[in-house]
Amino acid sequence: MERQTIVILPGDGIGEIVMKQALRVLDAAGFETDYIYGDIGWKYWCREGNPLPERTLDLIKKHKIALFGAITSKPNEEAKAELDPSLKDKGFVYSSPIVGLRQHFNLDICVRPCRSYKGNPLNFIRRGRNNEIEEPFIDAVIFRQNTECLYSGVEWTNPPQNVWQAFMTHKKFAENYGNVPPEEVSISARIFTRKATTRILMAAFEYAREKNYPSVTVCEKPNVIRETSGLMWRLAKEIQKTLFPEIKLINTNIDAQMMWLTKNPEDYGVIVAGNMFGDIVSDAFAGLIGGLGFACSAQFSEDGTAVFEPTHGSAPKYADYEISIVNPVAMIESACMMLEYIGKEDISGRIRKAIADVILEGKVRTYDMLRLKGSPDVISQGAASTEQMTDAIISKL
Ligand code: NAI
Ligand code: MG
Numbered sequence: 001m002e003r004q005t006i007v008i009l010p011g012d013g014i015g016e017i018v019m020k021q022a023l024r025v026l027d028a029a030g031f032e033t034d035y036i037y038g039d040i041g042w043k044y045w046c047r048e049g050n051p052l053p054e055r056t057l058d059l060i061k062k063h064k065i066a067l068f069g070a071i072t073s074k075p076n077e078e079a080k081a082e083l084d085p086s087l088k089d090k091g092f093v094y095s096s097p098i099v100g101l102r103q104h105f106n107l108d109i110c111v112r113p114c115r116s117y118k119g120n121p122l123n124f125i126r127r128g129r130n131n132e133i134e135e136p137f138i139d140a141v142i143f144r145q146n147t148e149c150l151y152s153g154v155e156w157t158n159p160p161q162n163v164w165q166a167f168m169t170h171k172k173f174a175e176n177y178g179n180v181p182p183e184e185v186s187i188s189a190r191i192f193t194r195k196a197t198t199r200i201l202m203a204a205f206e207y208a209r210e211k212n213y214p215s216v217t218v219c220e221k222p223n224v225i226r227e228t229s230g231l232m233w234r235l236a237k238e239i240q241k242t243l244f245p246e247i248k249l250i251n252t253n254i255d256a257q258m259m260w261l262t263k264n265p266e267d268y269g270v271i272v273a274g275n276m277f278g279d280i281v282s283d284a285f286a287g288l289i290g291g292l293g294f295a296c297s298a299q300f301s302e303d304g305t306a307v308f309e310p311t312h313g314s315a316p317k318y319a320d321y322e323i324s325i326v327n328p329v330a331m332i333e334s335a336c337m338m339l340e341y342i343g344k345e346d347i348s349g350r351i352r353k354a355i356a357d358v359i360l361e362g363k364v365r366t367y368d369m370l371r372l373k374g375s376p377d378v379i380s381q382g383a384a385s386t387e388q389m390t391d392a393i394i395s396k397l
Contacts (some may be wrong), residue, residue: 004342005034007059007066012041013314015069017324018331021390022067025332028394029347029354031339036063040097041071041314046082049092052100060105060305067338068309069331071097072316102146107299107307108196109203110146110278113337114285114295115139119360121369122290124265136266140285141213143204143270144278146299148196149228151275154189158182192228192274194235199302201236204272205244213269215248216240219257219281220273232274258284286311293327293368296334298341308338318374324386325378327366329355332393354396364392 008023010016023035038056045051051071060066074082079094101107116123116138128134156163164182167173177185201218208216218236220229233251240249252260254277261268261281265288273281286295295311310330318326332355339348358364366389367378379385384392 005063007038007063008035009038009040009068011069012072013316013319014326015314018328019069021328022331022335028397029351031347049087052097064305066307070314072314105305106301108147109300110144112142112282112297114289116289117359119362120290124288138265138288140268141270142282143272145200145274148191149275150190152191157186190228192231197232204270208247208270215250217250217271219252219271221253296330298337308334310334325367327368328386328390354393357396358392
């Protein structure tokens with residue numbers, strides 16, 4: 001098989017730290033490939049006025065597969081203030097490189113697996129019928145539509161006249177808002193297209209079939225949001241009936257889902273949702289399996305571009321510790337998703353097993369796993385450093 005070049009985007013803060021650890025693990029597991037580093041993040045904003053330089057887009061376009069750490073974003077005022085003096089007042093405007101990547105490559109499918117590791121002290125627990133402690137095994141994979149919905153960016157405060165007029169043609173708008181001054185109205189558009197909705201649904205169903213999940217749960221609110229959520233639900237029924245009759249289709253409303261997931265999270269497998277509800281439900285499930293230290297993700301586009309990254313950000317407050325304390329597992333698991341994507345399931349399986357062994361053994365735990373408040377002192381309180389956690393995983397390989 002042809003050797004795949006992987007674009008490495010460490011980014012900022014702990015993104016750089018956990019990336020280094022993930023690459024150590026890939027190396028130790030015998031993954032042979034060519035890495036090429038891409039520039040992304042705050043430093044390139046400050047130096048060049050662009051946190052996602054064109055050369056980085058070119059690299060990803062060429063090699064298709066990127067492993068991404070995390071970046072730092074700051075509000076506009078700070079962004080302006082930290083820009084190199086030679087670039088000031090030249091019209092540079094900061095915009096998030098994550099959103100930039102997503103839009104540029106149309107990474108419309110986001111996958112966030114949330115699987116509990118046996119022995120993780122952060123696992124969700126509940127009381128059983130006889131008051132005993134139960135620790136349900138959670139294995140949920142959330143398929144989040146990544147480009148549309150309320151995050152489309154189509155929004156107004158004080159909508160222009162023609163937009164207002166268009167809304168006034170809707171009976172409910174005219175009745176309920178017709179007398180409100182436009183300058184007192186903010187509108188954010190929730191947009192779903194048939195194509196993107198079909199793509200996320202198909203991805204979810206195909207995954208369920210391939211990995212033997214018995215059901216796909218659509219988590220929206222079609223009884224109230226009849227057009228957009230309704231579109232997803234209607235298409236889901238059609239796709240299930242015609243193409244995936246062996247897979248059970250479940251409809252849950254996002255609000256009820258947020259309640260059910262702490263009562264019986266083991267009932268859910270593949271979940272599919274629009275952008276915003278997918279964002280919410282994936283964070284909620286991640287909380288049940290240990291939170292940001294364990295939450296990995298992948299984003300895919302129609303043309304096969306794929307970006308793998310932990311869900312967490314650059315955690316600047318921990319970035320400059322002499323001994324890093326953050327949990328590298330989310331980043332390492334993101335690398336495992338990358339391996340699986342390029343057909344290296346054997347290597348990723350071994351890495352996942354090594355992580356599972358370390359967690360089950362329980363001797364080496366990062367500060368988050370010990371429920372400590374992050375500070376340099378956590379090491380003296382028995383927490384493993386980022387590097388020690390990685391060492392432990394490597395030694396299990
Ligand atoms: P964050 O995810 O960086 O950190 C929030 C908190 O979560 C941390 O203070 C820490 O307590 C914990 N945490 C995060 N990663 C951890 C790890 N690997 N191990 C243990 N604990 C961990 O989010 P925050 O503080 O809201 O944002 C910091 C910066 O990151 C901002 O500039 C933000 O814009 C950016 N960000 C970037 C993302 C990305 O690159 N995908 C996603 C979220 C935020
Ligand atoms: Mg989120």
